[in-house]
Amino acid sequence: MPAEPVPFKVADLSLAEFGRNEIRLAQHEMPGLMALREEFGGSRPLANARITGSLHMTIQTAVLIETLVALGAQVRWASCNIFSTQDHAAAAVVVGPDGTPDDRRGVPVFAWKGETLEEYWWCTEQALTWPDELGPNMLLDDGGDATLLVHKGAEVEDAGLVPDSSDDEPEEWRVVLGVLRASLATDPLKWTKVAGQILGVTEETTTGVHRLYEMAKEGTLRFPAINVNDSVTKSKFDNKYGTRHSLVDGINRATDTLIGGKIAVICGYGDVGKGCAEALRGQRARVIITEIDPICALQAAMDGYQVSRLEDVIEEADIFVTATGNLRIITAEHMSRMKHQAIVGNIGHFDNEIDITGLGRLPGIRRNTIKPQVDEWIFPDGHAIIVLSEGRLLNLGNATGHPSFVMSSSFTNQVLAQIELFTRTDQYPLGVHVLPKQLDERVARLHLDALGVRLTELSKEQATYIGVPVEGPYKPDHYRY
Amino acid sequence: MSSETGSGRDGGFGSYIADPGLAEGGLARIAWAERAMPVLGLLREECASKQPFAGRSIAACLHITAETAILAGVLTAGGGRVHLAASNPLSTQDDIAAALASQPGVFVNAKTGVDRETYYAHLHRALDGAPDLVVDDGGDLVNTLHADRPELLPAVVGGCESTSTGVARLRQMAAAGTLAFPVVAADVSVTRRMFDNGHGTSQSVIDGLLRATNILLAGKTVVVAGYGSSGSAIADRAAGFGAQVIVTEIDPVRALDAIMRGHRVLPMAEAAPVGDVFITATGSRDVITGEHLAAMRDGAVLANAGHFDVEIDVRALGDLAVRVNRGIRPYADEYVLAGGSRLILLADGRVVNLIAAEGNPAAVMDLSFAAQVLALMWLISGEAGLPADLHPMPAAIDTEVARLTLAAHGTRIDELTAAQREYLASWRQGS
Numbered sequence: 001m002p003a004e005p006v007p008f009k010v011a012d013l014s015l016a017e018f019g020r021n022e023i024r025l026a027q028h029e030m031p032g033l034m035a036l037r038e039e040f041g042g043s044r045p046l047a048n049a050r051i052t053g054s055l056h057m058t059i060q061t062a063v064l065i066e067t068l069v070a071l072g073a074q075v076r077w078a079s080c081n082i083f084s085t086q087d088h089a090a091a092a093v094v095v096g097p098d099g100t101p102d103d104r105r106g107v108p109v110f111a112w113k114g115e116t117l118e119e120y121w122w123c124t125e126q127a128l129t130w131p132d133e134l135g136p137n138m139l140l141d142d143g144g145d146a147t148l149l150v151h152k153g154a155e156v157e158d159a160g161l162v163p164d165s166s167d168d169e170p171e172e173w174r175v176v177l178g179v180l181r182a183s184l185a186t187d188p189l190k191w192t193k194v195a196g197q198i199l200g201v202t203e204e205t206t207t208g209v210h211r212l213y214e215m216a217k218e219g220t221l222r223f224p225a226i227n228v229n230d231s232v233t234k235s236k237f238d239n240k241y242g243t244r245h246s247l248v249d250g251i252n253r254a255t256d257t258l259i260g261g262k263i264a265v266i267c268g269y270g271d272v273g274k275g276c277a278e279a280l281r282g283q284r285a286r287v288i289i290t291e292i293d294p295i296c297a298l299q300a301a302m303d304g305y306q307v308s309r310l311e312d313v314i315e316e317a318d319i320f321v322t323a324t325g326n327l328r329i330i331t332a333e334h335m336s337r338m339k340h341q342a343i344v345g346n347i348g349h350f351d352n353e354i355d356i357t358g359l360g361r362l363p364g365i366r367r368n369t370i371k372p373q374v375d376e377w378i379f380p381d382g383h384a385i386i387v388l389s390e391g392r393l394l395n396l397g398n399a400t401g402h403p404s405f406v407m408s409s410s411f412t413n414q415v416l417a418q419i420e421l422f423t424r425t426d427q428y429p430l431g432v433h434v435l436p437k438q439l440d441e442r443v444a445r446l447h448l449d450a451l452g453v454r455l456t457e458l459s460k461e462q463a464t465y466i467g468v469p470v471e472g473p474y475k476p477d478h479y480r481y
Numbered sequence: 482m483s484s485e486t487g488s489g490r491d492g493g494f495g496s497y498i499a500d501p502g503l504a505e506g507g508l509a510r511i512a513w514a515e516r517a518m519p520v521l522g523l524l525r526e527e528c529a530s531k532q533p534f535a536g537r538s539i540a541a542c543l544h545i546t547a548e549t550a551i552l553a554g555v556l557t558a559g560g561g562r563v564h565l566a567a568s569n570p571l572s573t574q575d576d577i578a579a580a581l582a583s584q585p586g587v588f589v590n591a592k593t594g595v596d597r598e599t600y601y602a603h604l605h606r607a608l609d610g611a612p613d614l615v616v617d618d619g620g621d622l623v624n625t626l627h628a629d630r631p632e633l634l635p636a637v638v639g640g641c642e643s644t645s646t647g648v649a650r651l652r653q654m655a656a657a658g659t660l661a662f663p664v665v666a667a668d669v670s671v672t673r674r675m676f677d678n679g680h681g682t683s684q685s686v687i688d689g690l691l692r693a694t695n696i697l698l699a700g701k702t703v704v705v706a707g708y709g710s711s712g713s714a715i716a717d718r719a720a721g722f723g724a725q726v727i728v729t730e731i732d733p734v735r736a737l738d739a740i741m742r743g744h745r746v747l748p749m750a751e752a753a754p755v756g757d758v759f760i761t762a763t764g765s766r767d768v769i770t771g772e773h774l775a776a777m778r779d780g781a782v783l784a785n786a787g788h789f790d791v792e793i794d795v796r797a798l799g800d801l802a803v804r805v806n807r808g809i810r811p812y813a814d815e816y817v818l819a820g821g822s823r824l825i826l827l828a829d830g831r832v833v834n835l836i837a838a839e840g841n842p843a844a845v846m847d848l849s850f851a852a853q854v855l856a857l858m859w860l861i862s863g864e865a866g867l868p869a870d871l872h873p874m875p876a877a878i879d880t881e882v883a884r885l886t887l888a889a890h891g892t893r894i895d896e897l898t899a900a901q902r903e904y905l906a907s908w909r910q911g912s
Contacts, residue, residue, distance in 0.1 A: 261741040284743035301700040304723040306745070 004131070006104040008094040009123070011087035011112040013101040019092025022059045023066075029404035030060065032412030032446040033067045040419070044072030049422045052127045052136035053077045054146035055204060056084040056396055057111040060407035062093045065107055067415055073138075078127035079111035080142045082120045083373060083389055084396035087113055114372070117175045124149055125179055128194060135194040138422055139201035140414060143349050144208030147201050149176070151215065151222060153191025156180045160188075170352070200224040200421035200428060202414055206235070206270075206325050207349035212432045224428040226417040228410075231435050232481050233443040238410040239271035242402030243347055244279040246395035247321065254374045254388050254398040255343055259283035263317040267310065268324035269296040272347060276323055277305060288313050314338060321394075322346040322353035332358035335377070338385050345388035347395055354391035373397045405447070412443045437473035494564070494610060496582035496589040497603065499575040507550075507580025514547035517843035519889035520851040520882065525555045533858045534561030540612035542566045542604060542622035543643075544835055545573040545591040548846035550581050555854055557586035564610035566603040567591035568618040571828065572835040601625065608633060614857050615640035617664075619788050620647035627659060634661040639860035639867065641665040641853045643673075645709075645764050646788035648871065655871045663867035665856040670874035672848045672882045674710045681845030683714030685834035686760060686786040687722070693812045693827045693837040694782055696758065699723030704756035706749060707763035708735040711786055715760055716744055727752045729768075749773050758782045760833075761792035771797030779822040784833040795830040812837040852882045 027034055040046075051068055055061055057079040068075050077093065079085045096106025110123035124145055128136060141147050156162050162181040165174040183190050200223050203209050209229045215221040229235050251259065264285040266276045277287045277300070288306045291297035297307050310330070314337050322329045325348050332355050335344060346353045359365065364380035373394075378384040389397025402410070416439045421428055448455055463470045475481075515522065528534070539556055543549045545567045553563045563586060567573040573593040582589045588610065590603035604625045611633055617623045617640060626633060642648050645668045654660040667673055690696070703719040704727045705712050716726045716739065729749045730736035736746050752759075753773040757780070761768045764787050771794055774783075785792045799805070802816040802824075809815045809825070812833075816824045828836035840846070855878045859865050887894060897905070 260743070261737075281743060284741060286740075286743050286745050298700070301725075302723055304699065304720055304725050306725050 006094055006096075006099075006106055007108045007126075007131075008104070009110045009112070009126070010090040010094055011085075013091045013095060013104075015088035016091040016095035016101055019059065019062065019086075019088035019090070020095075020097065022088065023062050023092055023097075026059045026063050026404040029450075030063050030408035030411070031450040032408045032443055033063055033415065035446045036412060036415050037067055037070045040071045045419050045423050047072030049073040049138050049418065050130060050134065050136045051075045051138045051140055051418065052130075052146055053140040054080045054124055054127060055140060055142035056081055056401060057090045057093070057109060058084065058086045058396075058401055058407075059089045060402070060404050060411065062089045063404070064407075064411040064414060065093055066097065067411070068140075068418065069107060071415070071419070073418075076108045076127045076130065076136070077111065078109070078123040078146075079115075079120075080145055081393060081396060082115040082117065083113060083392055084401065085111040085113045085115075086400065117172050118178075121149070121175050121179045125183070133193075135197050137197050137199050138418060139198055140204075140418060141201050141208055142204035144203060144211040147203070147208070147225075148211065149179070150191055150195050150198065151220065152176065153180055153183060154195045154222060155220070156184060157188055157190070157192045171357070195222045198223045199425050200226065202226045202228050202417040202421060204234075204410070204414065205229050205349050206239070209432070210325070216430075216432050221430060221432075224421065224425075224430050225432045226421055226428070227432050227434050228413045228417050231413045231440045231443065233440050233447075234410045234413045235271050236481060238402055238406050240275035240278075242275070242406040242410075243272045243323070243395060244275035244282075245403050245406065246399050246401055247276045247347055248279045248283060249400070250347075250388065250394040250396075250398035251319065251343065251345070252399075254345075254394070255386060257319075257343065259285045259319070261285070262319055263288065263313075264319040264321065265290065265308075265310065265313055265317040267320070267322045267329045267353070268326075268348070269293075269300040269305075270323065270325070272323040274299075274303075276321055276347060277303070280319070280321075281305075285319065288317065310334060317342065319343045320345070323348050324353055325349065327352040328355055330354045332362055335359055335385055335387075336362060336379055340383040341386060343386045343388065344391075345394035345398070346391050347393060349393065351390065351392040354387070356387065356391040359387070405450075409443055409447055412446060413440070416443065437475065437477060441472045441474065494588045496578075496587075497592065497606065498578040498582050498589050499592045501579050501582060503576035503579040504583045505580075507547075507574070507576035507578070508583070510574075510577065511547045511550045511554075511580055514843040515551055518548065518551050518847035518850075520847045520885045521551050521555050521854070523885050523889060524851055524854050525558045528555055528559030528854070528858075532560040533861060534559040534614075537561045537613040537861060538564065538610045539614045539616060539857070540564045540566075540607045540610055540622060540626075541616035542568045542607065543616065543618045544568050544840060545578050545581070545589070546835075546840050546846075547574070547577055548840070548843050548850065550577055551843075551847075552850040552854070553581060553587050554584070555850075556857070557584065559858075561586070561614075562610060563587045564607040564612070565589045565591065566607035566622065567595075567600070568621065569832065569835065570595045570600050571831050572840065605629070611636060613638050614861060616853060616857070617642045617647055619644050620650035623647075623651060623660075623664065624654075627654065627661060631661075637662045639663040639665070639857075639865065641667045641856045641860075643667045643849060643853060644788050645669075649764065651871050655869075660869055660871065662869050663860065663865065663872055664870075665853075665860065665872050665874055667849065667853050667856065667874055670852050670882075671876075671879045672852055672886075673874070676845045677841060677849045678710035679714045681841035681849075682711040682762075682786060682834060683718045685838050685841050686711070686715050686762070686784070687718050688839070689812075689833040689835075689837035690758065690760070690782070690784050690827065693784075693810060693833070694825065695810075696782060698758070701725070701757040702727060702755055703758045703760065704729065704749075704752045706759065706761040706768045706792070707765075707787070708732075708739045708744075709762065709764070712760075712762035713738070713742075715762055715786060717742070719758075719760075720744070724758070727756060731763075731765075750776070753777050756781060758784070759793075760784050760786055762786040763792055764788065766791035767794055768792045770794050771801055774798050774801055774824060775818065777822065777824055780825070781822075782825045782827065783830070784827040784837075785830050786833055788832060790829060790831040793826070793830040795826065798824065798826060798830075848882055848886055851885060852878055855881060 099105030289300040728739040
């Protein structure tokens with residue numbers, strides 16, 4: 001029990017009871033995490049781990065955080081998106097299962113729904129700034145912002161100065177540089193010290209993993225990383241089944257538009273795009289895919305989707321969703337050509353897939369906020385489009401993200417990755433690693449009972465015949481599932 | 482070689498078929514189909530004991546398939562004499578015709594590939610039996626009866642027509658006041674729509690398309706003309722194969738339904754240049770015209786699922802072609818157009834599921850024919866008391882068909898309790 005009251009900055013601690021109720025419901029839907037609590041609650045493999053997490057502060061994340069705590073870890077948390085925090089979840093985590101708003105016994109959380117960019121990076125810095133000289137020794141990242149701040153901070157400290165920012169750069173970059181400028185002035189070795197203590201990072205999502213591989217290639221990566229995203233039980237489940245659930249939820253909550261009969265364009269046919277396309281087809285929209293990769297494009301065509309260029313369908317579609325992980329997919333010029341009341345949203349990690357800044361700079365355009373995270377942008381000729389969550393992740397901004405069960409699969413990988421990196425540090429040299437397949441299969445196994453799945457067991461003879469151990473792993477590493 | 486069998490037998494009636502020697506193979510196929518037609522099996526038992534058609538003559542114009550043979554067996558088991566003519570010369574299965582001709586009480590006039598003149602001669606021979614009842618599939622038999630054999634009309638008690646195409650023709654006759662007896666429109670029965678058009682035609686049309694071409698449907702653009710009960714099911718199945726589906730329609734309600742089910746709807750002129758496969762299922766004519774054909778992509782496949790061969794303008798296709806490679810596969814002809822593009826026409830533009838495949842699966846025809854047998858029993862019993870007009874299939878027959886089918890499948894359903902019946906009745910009264 002910490003002697004000091006738990007530090008925090010959340011929207012409203014009085015929401016804690018509501019949050020706790022939802023956490024209780026979510027625990028039932030997160031059998032993988034609960035099984036880990038059961039298995040490791042006694043041995044506490046994460047004792048002495050000081051974990052800074054930067055990941056959407058939702059109810060499901062609350063179950064993750066409290067699982068890490070049950071396994072012995074100390075934890076500080078920020079969200080990785082300005083809109084994705086569920087304020088009742090944040091409050092409940094701060095208060096803790098045994099505390100009250102006046103007697104907080106939970107985990108320090110710095111997150112609320114609707115942060116400004118300055119506030120967002122302040123929160124990230126708070127999560128990385130522990131009360132004593134000891135910083136975090138583990139990162140749990142989603143999108144790589146915590147990893148980025150530590151790396152850029154240490155880089156800036158090596159150089160001894162913060163580069164000037166220009167107007168051409170995204171606004172967010174100027175905010176990051178502002179944070180680093182301030183920390184350089186007060187503690188010129190802050191991030192170098194933090195980076196030096198970190199044993200490793202476990203990264204949740206495609207975008208963050210991409211950044212890690214880039215850093216590893218450039219030789220700038222300062223600690224080992226486990227790519228959780230590419231566990232089969234993460235990327236296939238969370239990216240595909242999670243978005244399949246929450247995309248439609250987000251569009252419905254935001255607009256309540258009838259999806260059946262509409263024309264929907266999905267940009268990108270990776271795992272996320274596939275889930276989105278299936279969901280919208282399930283609602284009987286006519287789905288059109290845009291792709292740059294011939295393999296994914298062919299997959300889409302063979303799945304029965306029309307594959308077109310965005311330019312060619314921009315005037316006919318009713319719904320546009322970006323799921324590429326790339327930037328400038330939908331430009332301001334595209335949006336100006338869309339149908340009246342076309343719906344535009346992004347389900348990729350960052351808000352750079354749709355050029356909202358460019359949209360706002362169009363001469364004569366007006367923005368009319370219908371409700372939070374739903375904006376009507378009215379062009380000078382009177383026609384308008386509806387932009388969801390300002391181009392940020394609409395399934396989190398307009399709905400509640402992936403459902404608990406999907407996140408259980410994803411987060412069970414996170415916890416196993418944290419245990420691996422923290423307890424078997426010497427097995428993971430500097431670089432980016434994926435979880436061993438046995439652990440991937442274990443994550444899946446932990447979720448079967450809850451769904452009433454009865455797995456068939458290989459006989460010894462059968463196992464020998466296909467050349468695998470009876471207990472797995474069953475597939476070669478290159479198997480694509 | 483045509484064969485005339487049993488001249489002088491059974492009051493002078495005989496059969497005109499290709500080869501009586503094929504009977505044994507045909508009987509084996511009929512026995513196979515019988516396994517999938519348990520409802521007709523139940524009706525045959527009922528007919529055998531009640532003899533509803535005793536001494537009656539039934540003229541039937543139907544596709545000469547194993548399923549039709551089972552129907553004929555039910556009618557003869559009920560005491561009737563069946564005079565059959567083929568409703569499409571290309572769909573006649575000669576082994577089935579031979580097998581039927583070997584059965585007592587059945588007279589068959591059908592041979593695959595006969596010309597138009599012979600086709601009509603066969604209709605006349607079926608009418609020579611002086612029918613009490615007529616069973617039609619497309620309306621040619623009823624039409625010929627009215628146009629050329631008016632002396633037979635007074636004896637006709639009634640009939641039934643199984644296709645939408647035939648029903649449309651009969652509706653014209655009824656409107657003009659020329660229909661001389663009551664006809665039950667079997668195409669609009671619920672069971673027929675659901676099973677025959679919906680489940681049966683769509684499966685067998687895809688079957689015909691695949692047998693004739695072996696084309697991979699995933700990734701292809703399939704244009705379905707007409708989103709009625711057949712077309713909508715064809716479209717949904719094509720989508721299930723991973724094809725992109727484009728629907729063409731003339732009816733705004735059907736077009737809206739197609740849109741709401743996630744299909745793309747375009748005019749044929751815009752669909753023509755983008756489709757890989759075209760399937761017509763409209764019941765109308767000139768759905769795919771020369772102008773459309775000229776705009777099509779190299780390798781486009783053309784198939785008609787509608788009853789008549791007028792949906793694709795085959796003559797225009799011939800006019801456009803500089804060369805025709807007949808029979809590049811069974812039931813597939815390649816038309817090479819002046820620009821070099823090659824269009825593949827299946828089954829000469831005739832109904833593809835019956836010609837390139839085996840028509841509706843027997844299980845579907847089981848329901849369709851069971852409804853018609855019940856309709857004929859109702860008409861001949863005198864209970865119907867219907868005026869000379871086109872009449873919908875009575876709901877009671879639909880319900881009976883569904884009941885028999887469930888019984889044959891061993892499926893049990895719930896029954897309303899007395900309290901539920903009362904509740905529903907009072908709800909209807911608005912209390």
